[in-house]
Amino acid sequence: MATRTRSRTERRLRKVRVWLVVLAGIRTVLGILAIPLAPVLYRKHFLVLVLLRPTKEVLLAGGFLVRQGKVNLVVLLAASIPLAILGVWHFYFLGLAYAKEIQSGKAIPSFAGRLLPVKRIKKLSKVLDKRGTSIVVIGRLASFPSALLGAAAGASGMQAGTFIPADLVGGLLSIAEVIGAGYLLGEAYHDAGPWLTVVGVVLLFALMIGVGRAMVRE
Numbered sequence: 001m002a003t004r005t006r007s008r009t010e011r012r013l014r015k016v017r018v019w020l021v022v023l024a025g026i027r028t029v030l031g032i033l034a035i036p037l038a039p040v041l042y043r044k045h046f047l048v049l050v051l052l053r054p055t056k057e058v059l060l061a062g063g064f065l066v067r068q069g070k071v072n073l074v075v076l077l078a079a080s081i082p083l084a085i086l087g088v089w090h091f092y093f094l095g096l097a098y099a100k101e102i103q104s105g106k107a108i109p110s111f112a113g114r115l116l117p118v119k120r121i122k123k124l125s126k127v128l129d130k131r132g133t134s135i136v137v138i139g140r141l142a143s144f145p146s147a148l149l150g151a152a153a154g155a156s157g158m159q160a161g162t163f164i165p166a167d168l169v170g171g172l173l174s175i176a177e178v179i180g181a182g183y184l185l186g187e188a189y190h191d192a193g194p195w196l197t198v199v200g201v202v203l204l205f206a207l208m209i210g211v212g213r214a215m216v217r218e
Helices: 002-044 046-052 056-067 073-084 086-097 099-104 110-115 118-131 133-141 146-156 160-192 194-215
Strands: none
Touching: 002 046, 002 086, 002 110, 046 056, 046 073, 056 073, 056 160, 073 086, 073 160, 086 099, 086 110, 086 146, 086 160, 099 118, 099 146, 118 133, 118 146, 133 146, 133 160, 146 160
């Protein structure tokens, strides 16, 4: 029954996958545009920066600004969820829509191929098959390609009812993790000055990167 339901969903998504790619393209362009605009947005429109690019780095800065009393925590959380959570689910459905192409191992042409690099997704599919939903949750807490993992989950047969709750838990924990770390680093900045804060940031991201690399080792 689950297989038939998945097959029907996949057929429906194949009909609208062009629009899924267009939406992903718009998100990508906005995220790229946010990079040169980041200095201005950080100073005057930080929540716009969060809406456009809710990366760990930006949310870490958000926690710092919450500690400084410059950003409201509830508004920051609301601004981060649309792309930080729903963006990965979007890639899950993209992976499902292109499941046949990804499973065949053939490169996907045009812009969709840049969004969905088949070799990387197939590698992540192997990691997902080996470690299950735990990597979905833990991967969110590390420096890990969560969007591509979502595409791998969609392409490799993981049911939405399994992936989405696991990713929701991991995504919310990840948001809490980096905003909380930013808040604590802001406390350290207030009490001990900038050097301790810089060291804390470096150590935090080194840990995230280390965990992320360890997770993809076969």
